[in-house]
Amino acid sequence: MRSHAPFLVGRDPQLTLLERAMAQARQGRGGVVFLIGEAGVGKSRLAAQAVGGALGSGMRVLRGRSSTTGPAVPFRPLTEALMSLFRSGEPLDDLALGPYRPVLGRLIPDWDTGERESSSMVILGEAVLRLLLAAGRGQGQLLLLEDLHDADPETLGVLEYLVDNLEYTPVLLLATVRTDFSDALDLAQSARRRGVATLAELPPLTRPQVDEMTAAHLGADGPGDVPTAVLDRLWEDSAGSPYLVEELLQSMIGAGTLVQGADGWRAVGDLRRDVSSTLARGILRRIDRLGTQGLTLLSAAAVLGRRFPLTVLQRMTGVEDRALLSHLHAGVAARLVIPDEPAPDWYSFRHSPTVEALFTQMTPGQRADLARRGARAVEELHPGLEGDWCALAAGLRCEAGDRVEAGLLYADAGGRALAAGALGSAVTLLGRAEGLLADADDPQARASVLENLLPALAEAGDFARAFDLAEDLHALGGAGLSAVRLATLHTRLAKVAHTAGRWSDGNRQIDRAREVLATAPDEATEAAVDVTAAYLALDTPGSDRTQHAEKLARSAADAAERHGLPVVACQARELLATVARERDPEESAA
16 A cells, blocks of 8 residues: 655745645736746645645646657647536636637537647647636636646647736646746746746755654654664665655565564664655656667666766777767766766766666666676776775676686785775775685685684674684695695684683684694794784683783794794784783883
């Protein structure tokens, strides 16, 4: 069952303007109001509210809508609106129309004699104006024409005359127009400049307004009764569009990821399910207006991500400069994409559902092909894959199904992030790398990932996940990994255990590292094992723990000096200083 908010959110100024305009029309001072806004911002809902107010005050309401479906029909919205005058069965005094009655045959089939007295839009406009006056009941009329951005030129020709001549009539013309470039928008802006029309622009909702709208749709007492994850997702994906808020909300409810229980609403599972078919069709209709090449460009851009660089998009599609910019400007005009300022050369989709809608019209093979072309473009344009380019290339390789290449790239990006101190990003990137390389027949590559991932998880405090990887070390040991590499991994895990205060687990990993090295001794690796074992020994309860830790640290320090291991040497000297502090402060300081 579809829910609707019981009231409009964030539209009080526009409602006040419309109520004042309708009150003036009832007093014989009509006019024109254009509701301007992007698709889905709530123009029709606001117009419907105005209709309810007009009917409640006794005004006659005439409604018509332009449409792009079916064959083009001249004057369609006007004909649809005026035909409602003849459905009620009330007699219409057409004597006041005089010679203009035959002219109206172009709009009203019942009066069509087959003759065409004049093709002038001025004459027809005057005829429509006189019909509206003749149909008045003394309490004003509201003429609502929706979606004028799709109107035919003939309709706009008549409206241009009406706009200039409604001021001293009991008729209010209310029209809805999108912000996309159109002749209707030009007409509205021109009328405002001449002072004969008011433009009421509907901006996107703010975050608090989106939260309030969501709570109203769900019948909750307030945003505090709605799961935070739901509010976050709706704000992020809708960018303040009421239509998208409603569609996404219904998709969550329909998919069972937002459910109502005895304790209220709660989120269940993944909120980021595929965009609903209804929403996808609406978005794709707007994209279709950009033509085949425009669809191809935006499809490629969607594979690159919600943000996309023009240089990579051009390289992967082969579209020349002028066509590329032309389609992008058209996409900006259609409110599909926006320049991603202040980053030069980057654009982004206004709403993430646009990306999901584009995915619905691509087969998995097409997406994989575009992703592979995108990865090649990134690698060709940025050979060193510096900065964020490495992670972007990794994501594209993953989308293309090149799991090993993606895993290696994610490992590289994660290692760079760890070196730069970006711990959260490092854990995410290295985790993706480990998952992709888990089934690959390349134990060396996976070992490299784990060498960085284990300490990163320890620094992040995610000890449970680190120890979940412990069993994987056995598999690597049987996959041809060298004794040195495997001992290093056990030592890294022992460090994680020490950080977590799990002394027994740490000592167990040290024992495994020594067992491995027993088959292939390596003094440099043994030094790293010794220094980690020394830290564990110092903290593990026991009578001789201090002496044992000092012995291990001295052995590690000596080996580190011989093999040029500065990190091990520093760790060993730090521990020796800690041990010496109690017996000789000068020795500790030295």
